[in-house]
Structure formats: C-alpha cells, structure tokens
Amino acid sequence: MFFVLSKTIGIALLPTNFLIGIGVLGLLLLLTRFASAGRALVVLAILLLALCGFSPLGNALLYPLESRFPAWDASRGAPDGIVILGGPIDSDVSAARETPVVRSAADRIIAGAALARKYPNARIVFTGGSPNLISNDAREADYAAMVFDSLGIERSRLIFERRSRNTFENAEFSKAVAAPKPGERWLLVTSAYHMPRAIGLFRKAGFAVEPYPVDWHLGGPADLIAFSPLAADGLALTDLAMREWIGLIAYRLTGKTGDLLPGPSRD
Numbered sequence: 175m176f177f178v179l180s181k182t183i184g185i186a187l188l189p190t191n192f193l194i195g196i197g198v199l200g201l202l203l204l205l206t207r208f209a210s211a212g213r214a215l216v217v218l219a220i221l222l223l224a225l226c227g228f229s230p231l232g233n234a235l236l237y238p239l240e241s242r243f244p245a246w247d248a249s250r251g252a253p254d255g256i257v258i259l260g261g262p263i264d265s266d267v268s269a270a271r272e273t274p275v276v277r278s279a280a281d282r283i284i285a286g287a288a289l290a291r292k293y294p295n296a297r298i299v300f301t302g303g304s305p306n307l308i309s310n311d312a313r314e315a316d317y318a319a320m321v322f323d324s325l326g327i328e329r330s331r332l333i334f335e336r337r338s339r340n341t342f343e344n345a346e347f348s349k350a351v352a353a354p355k356p357g358e359r360w361l362l363v364t365s366a367y368h369m370p371r372a373i374g375l376f377r378k379a380g381f382a383v384e385p386y387p388v389d390w391h392l393g394g395p396a397d398l399i400a401f402s403p404l405a406a407d408g409l410a411l412t413d414l415a416m417r418e419w420i421g422l423i424a425y426r427l428t429g430k431t432g433d434l435l436p437g438p439s440r441d
Contacts, residue, residue, distance in 0.1 A: 176428065177339055184420055188413045189226050193219045226412040227405030233397045235415035240366040240392055242437055243385040252293045257348050257383060258286035259341070259364040259372060260302015260314045269312035274321045279365050281389035283318065286363050287325045298327070299352050301335040301344045342375050342430055349381040365389035367414065371421050374431030
C-alpha cells in the first residue's frame with residue numbers, strides 16, 4: 175500500500191503536477207457560478223509555477239539535502255563492499271531498445287565502477303528493479319549488468335538485486351543479498367540529495383553503510399540566491415527536492431526511518 179500511495183498521491187503532490195491541477199480546476203470553475211474562485215486559482219497557479227520555475231526555491235529546498243553528508247574519507251582504508259543504488263537506467267526504454275539507456279544520475283554508475291576498479295577486493299551490489307506502479311519484467315539491474323560488463327568489471331564480483339521497487343526495498347533486499355559480516359565496511363553510493371533518505375532506511379534495516387554521495391546539482395551556498403533562466407530547470411529541481419522531502423516525511427511518519435533528516439553517524 176505504501177508503494178501504491180507513493181506512486182499516486184506522492185506524484186500528485188509534486189509542485190508541478192499539483193499546481194497544474196490547481197490551474198485546471200480553476201479553468202473548470204470558470205464555467206460555473208464559482209467563476210471568481212476559478213480566476214483566483216488560475217492566477218495563483220501561474221504565480222506559483224513562475225516562483226518554482228524561476229526563483230531559487232528549488233535550490234533552497236535541495237541544498238540542505240545535498241550538503242547533509244560530506245565526501246567520503248578514503249583515508250580510513252579500503253571498503254569490504256559497495257552498494258550502488260539504482261535510478262540511472264530506464265529499464266522500459268532499455269528493453270525496447272535492447273541496450274542500456276541511462277537517463278539521469280549517471281554518476282552513481284560511474285562512481286561505482288571507479289570504486290570497483292580502485293578497490294579490486296570489494297564486493298559490489300547493484301540494487302534496482304522496476305519503480306513503475308504497473309511493471310513488466312524489465313529490471314534495471316539486468317541492464318546495469320550489461321553496463322558493468324562493458325566497463326570491464328568482473329561479473330564474479332557483482333551481485334545484482336532486481337526485485338526492489340523503492341529505496342526502502344533497496345535497503346532491505348541489499349542487506350539480504352550482501353549478508354554483511356560484523357566489522358565489515360560497506361559504502362553506499364547514491365545521489366547527494368537522496369543520501370539522507372537512503373542512509374535512514376539502511377540504518378533502520380540494520381545495514382551499516384558509509385555514505386559516498388555523488389551526482390550533486392548545486393555547487394555551494396551561492397546557488398541559494400541563483401535564479402534560473404529556464405523555468406523547466408527550476409521546476410525540475412523543485413520537484414526533485416520536494417519528492418525527497420515528501421519521502422523523508424512519509425518514511426518518518428510510518429516508522430521506516432528513525433530521524434526526519436538523517437545525518438552523519440555520531441560514532
């Protein structure tokens with residue numbers, strides 16, 4: 175049920191979808207005796223879409239997520255294993271084209287492959303199934319295997335988890351297939367904005383991982399006052415950030431994480 179709600183209500187609450195919905199409702203009300211309310215909703219939707227599209231709002235929402243965890247400190251030595259979260263590969267388009275198609279967050283795979291080469295004794299887990307509410311048998315992990323093959327990473331080192339549909343299942347299923355032993359050190363590779371939610375879920379699952387953030391969208395505090403020349407870019411960042419905040423709130427309210435905004439370990 176949680177998965178279904180995240181793919182319906184959760185998507186509907188994203189700023190772009192929500193504000194377009196308000197605008198459409200306003201247009202419909204123009205045809206009724208509530209025309210004045212309809213005009214107000216249309217104007218409100220346009221103004222808020224402009225705010226989300228051109229202002230630094232998306233940056234301000236994304237910055238505390240991306241800056242929550244520092245870059246990984248390699249001085250502590252080689253890790254025993256590396257978990258790479260899925261998301262970059264569109265499994266449906268890959269299936270249609272019969273080749274891996276990377277749509278976003280490619281840094282997860284690039285960094286994962288670089289780490290695999292740097293630490294040849296580390297085990298590698300790639301976790302990613304299908305995030306679609308109605309899915310076929312196309313799974314991201316299957317096409318990730320083709321990518322890692324092409325990058326020269328030995329298949330014997332790789333474990334592909336293909337059942338997970340969201341980050342909660344990434345954590346649960348990754349722990350099951352990795353079977354980490356006490357004292358082992360595992361890295362978690364995912365986008366910087368996504369790291370707080372991912373770390374919270376892995377901690378709750380009892381899988382101790384060290385954050386290895388990648389795929390930053392912001393360069394630093396200066397972006398907090400940077401306006402976007404393209405509304406589409408600003409809307410995309412606002413939707414991206416709000417999706418994470420909605421996920422953080424939902425997971426905390428349902429007890430799937432122990433903190434609203436998980437941060438670095440106090441160890």
